[in-house]
Amino acid sequence: MPKHETPMLDQLETGPWPSFVSDIKQEAASRAKNERNVEFQIPEDVCDDLLGVLELSYKHGRTHWKHGGIVGVFGYGGGVIGRYCDQPEMFPGVAHFHTMRVNQPGGKFYSTEYLRQLCDLWEFRGSGITNMHGSTGDIIFLGTTTPQLEEIFYEMTHNLNQDLGGSGSNLRTPSDCIGQARCEYACYDTQALCYDLTQTYQDELHRPAFPYKFKFKFDGCPNCCVASIARADISFIGTWRDDIRIDQEAVQAYIGGELKPNAGAHMGRDWGPFDIQKEVIDLCPTGCMWMDGKELKIDNKECTRCMHCINVMPRALRIGNDRGLSMLVGAKAPILDGAQMSTMLVPFIKAEEPYDDIKEIIEKIWDWWMEEGKNRERLGELMKRQGFQKLLEVTELQPDPRMVQEPRSNPYIFWKEEEVEGGWSRDINEFRKYHQR
16 A cells, blocks of 8 residues: 555556656555565665655645755765755655766667666665666666665676766766667767767766866767757767768659658658658758759758758768768756757867867866856856857867857957957057047
C-alpha cells in the first residue's frame, strides 16, 4: 500500500503518455518487496516519501526542497548537487536527497553490462531512480544521503572506471551527438573532440572557479541533434566549405517517385506525390536552388547549410568533402537576461588533433570571461553587456560578414584613436589648431 495519499500525482498517470509518477511508484513497490534481498544503504521508503513531498509541493504551490549546505566528494567541487527536504519529520526518507551527475559515454553508447552495474550500485546506495539524460547530458543519479557520496564515488572510479560530471560554476560535462559512428551527415568526429576537451579541462570540470556554468556541446552537422545552438556557451557545429554533392539520377528518382523523400518517414500519413519545387526549392531560406531542365542547380556561395534539402533527399544530396566545424558562442536559457541563441564566432575551422587552434580560442574566451564576468553571468550575457567587438578583440579574430545577425541599425560608427591611421587623426588635430588660433 502507498505510504502517502497522492490524488494530484495520480492525475498525471491518466494521460496517453508515460508518466514519471508511475515509474517512481514502480520503484517504490520494488523496494518494498525487495525480492533480491538487497541491504539498502538509504531508507527503504525513499521513493514513497519522494511522492509524498511532491504531492505536498503541488498542494502548497511551492517547493519543499532547500539548499542546506555544500556537499561533495573529496577533491571535487563539482558533480554532486546538494538537496534537502524542508519537512524531514514528515518525509524522513528524503531528508537528504542529493543528486549525482555521472559523466556519460561519448555519443551515449552503453553496454548492457555497464548499465546493469550502474543500476545495481544506485539501487544499493541510492534511491534507484535515474534520469537519462539531463539537459547537461549526464547520467543523473537522483537521491542519496551524505554518507553514501564517497562510497558511490569510490565504487565508480575504482571498479567502473567512471567519473563524475560537472555541476556548479564550472565546465559542465561536455556532450556530443552520435557523430561519425552512425551518422553520414557528421562533418567531424564529435566523440574524439568531446573526449579530448573533457580530458584536457579536467580541472575546470571538477573544481568550480568560473563566474557561472559553462557548456560545450558538439553537433556533427547543422541538424543540431544535441541542440548546442540553443544551450551551449560554445557550440561546435559540423559544416563544410565546398559544394553540396548532387546525384542528378537520384534527383530524378525522387521526382519520379522511385525514392521516398525524408528517407520514407511520413509520420504514418500519405502526403501525395513528391513535389521538389514545393517541398525543397521553395523552402530554401536563401533561394539558392532551382531546376535547369532536368538538372538541379545550387548556388553554393549562397547556401547557409540549413540541411533541409539534404534531409528531404538524402540519396540525391550529400554534404561536401571539405569538412570541419563552426564555433558559435553565447547560447543560454533564461537566466539573467532571457534566452538567446549562439552567435557565430568562427565560421570554419578544421577539427584535427591535437585541436590546438580550437583550445587557443576557448582559453582566450575563458580569460576574458573570468576577468570581466559578474557572478552568475553567462558568457552570452557578458557578450551582450560589453559587445561582440570586445569578444573579437580578446580572441584576436577578424570581423567576418557571417558573424552579422542583422544589418546595423545605429547610424554612428565609433573608432578608437589607435585604429585611425594618419589621415583622420592629422585632420582632426589641424582642425583643432585652426579654431584655437
